[in-house]
Amino acid sequence: xxxxxxxxxxxxxxxxxxxxxxxxxxxxxxxxxxxxxxxxxxxxxxxxxxxxxxxxxxxxxxxxxxxxxxxxxxxxxxxxxxxxxxxxxxxxxxxxxxxxxxxxxxxxxxxxxxxxxxxxxxxxxxxxxxxxxxxxxxxxxxxxxxxxxxxxxxxxxxxxxxxxxxxxxxxxxxxxxxxxxxxxxxxxxxxxxxxxxxxxxxxx
Amino acid sequence: xxxxxxxxxxxxxxxxxxxxxxxxxxxxxxxxxxxxxxxxxxxxxxxxxxxxxxxxxxxxxxxxxxxxxxxxxxxxxxxxxxxxxxxxxxxxxxxxxxxxxxxxxxxxxxxxxxxxxxxxxxxxxxxxxxxxxxxxxxxxxxxxxxxxxxxxxxxxxxxxxxxxxxxxxxxxxxxxxxxxxxxxxxxxxxxxxxxxxxxxxxxx
DNA sequence: TTGGATTTAGAACAAATGTACTAATTATTT
DNA sequence: AAATAATTAGTACATTTGTTCTAAATCCAA
Numbered sequence: 001x002x003x004x005x006x007x008x009x010x011x012x013x014x015x016x017x018x019x020x021x022x023x024x025x026x027x028x029x030x031x032x033x034x035x036x037x038x039x040x041x042x043x044x045x046x047x048x049x050x051x052x053x054x055x056x057x058x059x060x061x062x063x064x065x066x067x068x069x070x071x072x073x074x075x076x077x078x079x080x081x082x083x084x085x086x087x088x089x090x091x092x093x094x095x096x097x098x099x100x101x102x103x104x105x106x107x108x109x110x111x112x113x114x115x116x117x118x119x120x121x122x123x124x125x126x127x128x129x130x131x132x133x134x135x136x137x138x139x140x141x142x143x144x145x146x147x148x149x150x151x152x153x154x155x156x157x158x159x160x161x162x163x164x165x166x167x168x169x170x171x172x173x174x175x176x177x178x179x180x181x182x183x184x185x186x187x188x189x190x191x192x193x194x195x196x197x198x199x200x201x202x203x204x
Numbered sequence: 205x206x207x208x209x210x211x212x213x214x215x216x217x218x219x220x221x222x223x224x225x226x227x228x229x230x231x232x233x234x235x236x237x238x239x240x241x242x243x244x245x246x247x248x249x250x251x252x253x254x255x256x257x258x259x260x261x262x263x264x265x266x267x268x269x270x271x272x273x274x275x276x277x278x279x280x281x282x283x284x285x286x287x288x289x290x291x292x293x294x295x296x297x298x299x300x301x302x303x304x305x306x307x308x309x310x311x312x313x314x315x316x317x318x319x320x321x322x323x324x325x326x327x328x329x330x331x332x333x334x335x336x337x338x339x340x341x342x343x344x345x346x347x348x349x350x351x352x353x354x355x356x357x358x359x360x361x362x363x364x365x366x367x368x369x370x371x372x373x374x375x376x377x378x379x380x381x382x383x384x385x386x387x388x389x390x391x392x393x394x395x396x397x398x399x400x401x402x403x404x405x406x407x408x
Numbered sequence: 409t410t411g412g413a414t415t416t417a418g419a420a421c422a423a424a425t426g427t428a429c430t431a432a433t434t435a436t437t438t
Numbered sequence: 439a440a441a442t443a444a445t446t447a448g449t450a451c452a453t454t455t456g457t458t459c460t461a462a463a464t465c466c467a468a
Contacts, residue, residue, distance in 0.1 A: 003445080019309055021225045024425060035447045040427060042445090101302045101367050105223055115372050142394065143405075149390030152368070153361065159371075160364035163305050164356070167363075168319050186353030190346065190394035201347075207415080228455060239417045244457060246415090 004042045006032055011049045015095035020050065020103060047107050054103070054110050057093040058117070064089065065124070074128055076137060076188075076196065083184045087177045090162060097162045118155055125151045137196045150191070157184065208246045210236060215253045219299035224254065224307060251311050258307070258314050261297040262321070268293065269328070278332055280341060280392075280400065287388045291381045294366060301366045322359055329355045341400045354395070361388065 001009070010032050014023045025046045029039040043049050064085045071078050090097055104111035129147050132138035161180040165171055171179055189197060205213070214236050218227045229250045233243040247253050268289045275282050294301055308315035333351050336342035365384040369375055375383055393401060 019306065021306065022309070025427085026425070036425095036427085037429085037448065038446045044427080046426070098305045101370050102223060102225065102306060104371055105226070111371060118372055139394075145386075146390045146393045149387045152387050153357070153391060156364055156368045157357065157360055160360055160367065163364065164360045166305050167308055167315060168322055182349075183353045183356050186350045187357060189350045190343075229457085230455075240456085241418065241458085242416050248457085250456070 003034065003038070007039060007042055008049065008052060012053055012093070012095070015050075015053075016093075020095055020099045020106075025049075050103060051107055051110065053093060054096060054107075054113075057089065057096060058113065060089045060092075061086070061117075065121075074131055075135070076192075076200065079128075079188075080181075080185070084177070084181055086158060087161075087181055087184075090158065091173065091177055094162050097159055098166055100159060121155075122148075122151050125154065136193055138191050139193055142191060153187065157187065207238065207242070211243060211246055212253065212256060216257055216297070216299070219254075219257075220297075224299055224303045224310075229253075254307060255311055255314065257297060258300060258311075258317075261293065261300060262317065264293045264297075265290070265321075269325075278335055279339070280396075280404065283332075283392075284385075284389070288381070288385055290362060291365075291385055291388075294362065295377065295381055298366050301363055302370055304363060325359070326352075326355050329358065340397055342395050343397055346395060357391065361391065 007028060011023070011028050014028060014031060025039050025043075026036045028049075029036045032039075043052075064082065067085075068074065068078060068082050096103060104114065126147065129138060129150070133140060133142075161183065162176075165176050165180070169176075169179075185200065189200065192200065211232060215227070215232050218232060218235060229243050229247075230240045232253075233240045236243075247256075268286065271289075272278065272282060272286050300307060308318065330351065333342060333354070337344060337346075365387065366380075369380050369384070373380075373383075389404065393404065396404065
């Protein structure tokens with residue numbers, strides 16, 4: 001693996017473990033056994049490392065969304081798959097979510113990009129919910145404003161379940177993902193028709 | 205106002221505006237027009253300032269919870285009042301929530317305290333939900349696991365609505381509080397009985 | 409008013425940080 | 439093999455930070 005890639009990998013590990021403001025370029029270099037000068041040959045500014053990692057996260061999410069878009073029919077199983085993949089990706093780049101506001105302040109480009117992203121995603125989610133209504137998965141009589149609020153809830157939960165985990169239980173890896181996947185599933189439950197609720201409980 | 209109190213006030217303002225890792229004891233002193241030496245006479249360690257502010261937040265929340273406990277009957281109006289007061293307090297000490305993980309890492313005592321707090325609160329919420337069920341406010345047929353998940357949702361939403369606001373809309377003050385109060389109300393909607401749903405919509 | 413306590417300013421310090429610079433080493437191309 | 443380019447280590451520097459120390463100023467009680 002070339003040095004540049006090793007820097008990114010080491011940075012990701014250290015950031016995930018100790019947070020973005022604790023870890024400096026010197027820490028990353030030391031951990032790798034290279035000089036700080038060398039590191040800064042590959043990344044002139046430390047922020048570029050964070051920016052690059054964020055970009056990879058964004059690309060990863062695009063891939064997940066593309067998979068949902070490619071599905072011939074969007075149903076609850078597809079959504080489950082979507083949730084599970086999203087949580088895994090989130091966990092892989094968890095330092096970003098654990099320090100999202102801090103990073104957004106430090107690198108405004110990231111905040112702007114994220115903001116644009118959520119606006120796109122909001123429409124996509126509302127379209128999916130419409131389809132769920134039409135297909136008898138979601139109840140018919142839910143006000144539009146409640147569904148819009150649900151989208152915001154999904155964003156907040158998706159972005160900060162890791163912070164909640166950090167502040168409370170501190171479940172690790174797949175255990176955390178499994179637990180919060182359950183939370184996400186429960187989140188949808190009261191919006192489902194009786195038939196869909198049955199289906200969900202049979203599945204477990 | 206004595207110097208110590210002015211330090212706390214200035215620190216709160218600066219932390220809220222610029223985050224906890226950007227603002228140093230020197231910044232706070234400079235903003236007040238006092239020397240850094242003087243500041244450190246009142247607070248030997250900068251972390252003590254953060255700790256003190258966190259304690260005040262915790263006391264504030266206890267007061268809000270006490271008000272709920274004192275109510276003769278817990279109904280949706282009481283809950284609305286609870287949400288609105290909580291959001292206001294959260295906004296007042298927003299730097300804590302905007303940098304919760306960071307602060308929890310920096311001052312472990314805060315994380316421990318918060319952790320203990322949520323465990324107490326979880327039971328309180330579940331008791332309230334039980335009462336809502338008995339009183340025909342919540343639907344009867346909601347599985348216990350779904351209600352437990354709802355409590356976690358409430359915690360995550362309560363702790364991170366401000367971070368979501370920071371990363372996206374950046375609504376200010378009362379506008380942010382009003383918007384996210386609406387999100388919280390919608391969050392409960394699908395759990396309510398038809399009668400309670402009607403009541404909620406009449407109220408608006 | 410005098411003497412002790414409290415409060416304050418300002419200087420000083422060690423550690424850490426981001427990054428630039430230089431020179432050496434290594435890799436690649438011709 | 440020679441020339442050129444890429445990579446690397448190591449040094450250096452200005453800035454910032456938390457904190458300590460000293461001495462002056464201010465306050466307060468007797």
